[in-house]
Amino acid sequence: MSFKRVVITGMGALTPVGNDIPTFWKNLVAGVSGAAPITRFDAERFRTRFACEVKGLDINDYIPRQEARKMDPFTQYAVIAADEAMKDAGFDTDKLDLDKAGVIWGSGIGGLKTFEDEVLNFAEGGKNPRFNPFFIPKMIADSASGVISIKYGFRGPTFITVSACASATNALIDAFLYIRLGMMNVCISGGSEAAVTNAGMGGFNALKALSERNDSPETASRPYDKDRDGFVLGEGGAALILEEYEHAKARGAKIYAEMIGGGMSSDAYHITAPHPEGRGAYMVMKNTLENAGIQPEDIDYINTHGTSTPIGDPQEIKAIERFFGEHAYNMNISSTKSMTGHLLGGAGAIEAAACILAIRDQIIPPTINHFTPDPEINPRLNLTFNKAQKRKVNIALSNTFGFGGHNASVIFKKYEG
Amino acid sequence: MSAIAERVKQIIVEKLGVEESEVTPEANFQNDLGADSLDTVELIMEFEKEFNLSIPDDQAENIGTVGQAVAYLEENVK
Numbered sequence: 001m002s003f004k005r006v007v008i009t010g011m012g013a014l015t016p017v018g019n020d021i022p023t024f025w026k027n028l029v030a031g032v033s034g035a036a037p038i039t040r041f042d043a044e045r046f047r048t049r050f051a052c053e054v055k056g057l058d059i060n061d062y063i064p065r066q067e068a069r070k071m072d073p074f075t076q077y078a079v080i081a082a083d084e085a086m087k088d089a090g091f092d093t094d095k096l097d098l099d100k101a102g103v104i105w106g107s108g109i110g111g112l113k114t115f116e117d118e119v120l121n122f123a124e125g126g127k128n129p130r131f132n133p134f135f136i137p138k139m140i141a142d143s144a145s146g147v148i149s150i151k152y153g154f155r156g157p158t159f160i161t162v163s164a165c166a167s168a169t170n171a172l173i174d175a176f177l178y179i180r181l182g183m184m185n186v187c188i189s190g191g192s193e194a195a196v197t198n199a200g201m202g203g204f205n206a207l208k209a210l211s212e213r214n215d216s217p218e219t220a221s222r223p224y225d226k227d228r229d230g231f232v233l234g235e236g237g238a239a240l241i242l243e244e245y246e247h248a249k250a251r252g253a254k255i256y257a258e259m260i261g262g263g264m265s266s267d268a269y270h271i272t273a274p275h276p277e278g279r280g281a282y283m284v285m286k287n288t289l290e291n292a293g294i295q296p297e298d299i300d301y302i303n304t305h306g307t308s309t310p311i312g313d314p315q316e317i318k319a320i321e322r323f324f325g326e327h328a329y330n331m332n333i334s335s336t337k338s339m340t341g342h343l344l345g346g347a348g349a350i351e352a353a354a355c356i357l358a359i360r361d362q363i364i365p366p367t368i369n370h371f372t373p374d375p376e377i378n379p380r381l382n383l384t385f386n387k388a389q390k391r392k393v394n395i396a397l398s399n400t401f402g403f404g405g406h407n408a409s410v411i412f413k414k415y416e417g
Numbered sequence: 418m419s420a421i422a423e424r425v426k427q428i429i430v431e432k433l434g435v436e437e438s439e440v441t442p443e444a445n446f447q448n449d450l451g452a453d454s455l456d457t458v459e460l461i462m463e464f465e466k467e468f469n470l471s472i473p474d475d476q477a478e479n480i481g482t483v484g485q486a487v488a489y490l491e492e493n494v495k
Contacts, residue, residue: 066434130465133458 006179007415009253010241011353012084014077014192016052016234016340020084024238024350025357028365029388033218033339035232040196048210050217051196052234052341070134071147072111073194077237077346078144079151082188085239086152089253091186093152102156102184103145104175106167106191108345108402110141110160113197148188156184162345164402165305166264167191168237169348172410173262175242185247190349192237204233207272209309221342222369223306223313223335224377224385231307234341238349240356257356257412260395261292267405274312274401278319281305284399284407285323292411294395296324299331299411301364301396303351306335307342314376316399321378332364332391334384339368348400352410355396359414364389421468421494422487428463429483432456442484460486468494 011021016034018024027034034052043049054077059068062080071079082103118135122128137143142160149158157178161170168191175189195204204210211230213220221232248255265287267280274280289296305316313335321328336354343350358364370385377383394414401407418426426440433450446452446460461477468490472480480486 064434130462132462133455137455 001182003180004182005245006176006242006259007245007248008240008256008259008356008412009243009248010085010089011238011256011356012081012088013236013238013350013353014054014057014081015236015238015350016054019054019057021088021353024353028336028339028354029363031339031366031368031387033221033368034234035217035220035341037217038196038201041198043201046201047205047212048201049214050220050232051201052232053196054236070138072114072138072143074107074111074192075138075144075147077192077194077235078105078239079147081190081192081237081239082148085188085241089241089243092251095251097185098153099155100185101152101154102175102178102187103148103154103158104161104171104187104189105145105148106161106169106171106345106348107141107144108162108164108167108193109195109200111139111143112195112200114139116197116199144192152188154188163406163408164404165342165344165347166400166402166406166408167345167348169352169398169400169408169410170264172240172242172259172348172352173264173408176259176262176410179242179244185244187242188239189242190237190239191346192349193344193346194235195344196233196235201233211308219369221308221338222371223304223308223338223367224317224374224383225370226372226374228308228310228313230309231337232341234343236343236350237346238353240349240352255415257359258415259410260294260413261288261411263288263291263409265407267407269405272403274315275405276315278315278322280405280407281316281319281399281401282323284409285319285397288397288409288411294411297327298395299324299327299397300391300393301355301358302331302333303355303396303398304333304335305399305401306367307337308335312401314374316401317377317381321381329380329382332382332384332389334364334367336365338366348398348408348410351398351400352412355398355412358396359393359412362390362393364391364393419487419491421490424467425464425483425487425490428467429460432460432463440483442482442487444483445481447481464490470494
């Protein structure tokens with residue numbers, strides 16, 4: 001059996017820097033930060049009081065109120081991003097084989113707000129065990145894929161991938177592989193997260209994972225800067241339409257890029273800390289390039305995991321230098337988390353979109369908020385500090401690493417007939 | 418219309434997203450107002466909350482229409 005080719009034919013995004021793909025991309029290229037004081041809840045007593053929230057969103061502009069109230073925000077975000085991507089792909093749904101159409105979504109946590117609200121309600125209601133009947137279906141992480149599947153009538157493989165901050169990348173890899181193997185023609189894939197809640201902020205604060213730069217939220221996410229002090233929690237998501245190449249060609253689809261590889265590795269080291277020598281980061285890049293059948297010299301751009309944590313950033317960079325050798329200094333590297341914050345299980349989706357758009361427009365979105373060089377980061381690396389850079393981008397790699405030591409990466413290539 | 422009936426109507430309009438004019442005494446939650454079984458369970462819970470009482474499951478099973486809900490509540494709300 002020969003492998004099928006997989007192309008990207010639609011995209012949608014709902015992010016802290018834009019509620020659709022054109023705005024998201026315009027702001028990434030312009031170097032706009034999505035961080036601001038928290039509005040979702042009263043964060044006054046929290047060590048971190050800012051985040052990268054989705055802004056100016058009226059859910060009811062997208063989803064009827066009666067349906068929206070049965071969805072956790074992470075599912076609402078998924079539905080909104082998927083809707084943009086589906087419209088962008090322009091399917092004639094009458095002609096689509098719905099049994100060969102799937103939904104493979106990623107979320108690191110699922111319905112955190114729903115869980116929090118229900119348990120608070122239980123506690124405040126004298127522990128009366130009367131839970132809302134929609135509690136479980138709203139909260140469980142697979143509800144995003146279920147709701148999207150029902151909306152479009154997609155009856156092929158539909159499920160969710162959960163691997164913390166690698167979740168959406170794992171979803172893309174699964175979608176890619178199933179299409180490659182001929183098990184699906186079309187898949188709505190991507191990921192979303194909505195963890196800017198009391199429990200989400202409090203939990204990550206307890207881990208000392210978040211930046212506490214409350215006096216300057218917009219400069220808090222500063223990957224590779226000497227004074228970085230943790231990541232900035234983000235929310236939202238993105239959807240990509242993955243489609244079998246002949247299927248896309250036959251319907252005259254617009255093709256953004258080709259997805260040519262996906263790979264995984266695990267640190268097998270610690271539940272939250274990355275391996276100090278970047279063992280997992282090295283292996284995931286090696287595995288992904290092998291899966292794509294390309295050489296290290298073929299990579300033009302890496303969208304890094306780069307969350308702006310003191311420990312995480314250098315280990316990824318060192319793994320890049322070790323794996324790519326001299327070519328590490330020819331590539332562009334950037335962390336768009338400097339602008340979007342960290343969308344956890346949705347990160348891989350918005351960063352895949354950023355890679356695809358970098359290929360389309362031949363421009364690298366920057367790593368903003370670089371003020372002070374870190375002696376641990378080799379200055380020969382082009383980390384695309386502070387300003388977008390035009391360059392030839394034929395092939396781009398996106399890295400994501402999750403708590404639990406889960407690493408997943410994907411590779412996109414400029415589409416050439 | 419009794420005060421209880423008016424409050425019941427508002428809850429149904431809010432939860433099921435239907436027009437006030439559809440909420441007639443004969444209207445069945447599932448057959449006429451577009452509710453599924455989960456919506457119905459949620460409605461019963463809302464009535465319990467609004468009227469501060471507990472509706473036993475065997476009684477809740479007999480509440481399928483707007484009129485049945487109002488009748489039950491008028492009889493049991495103190």
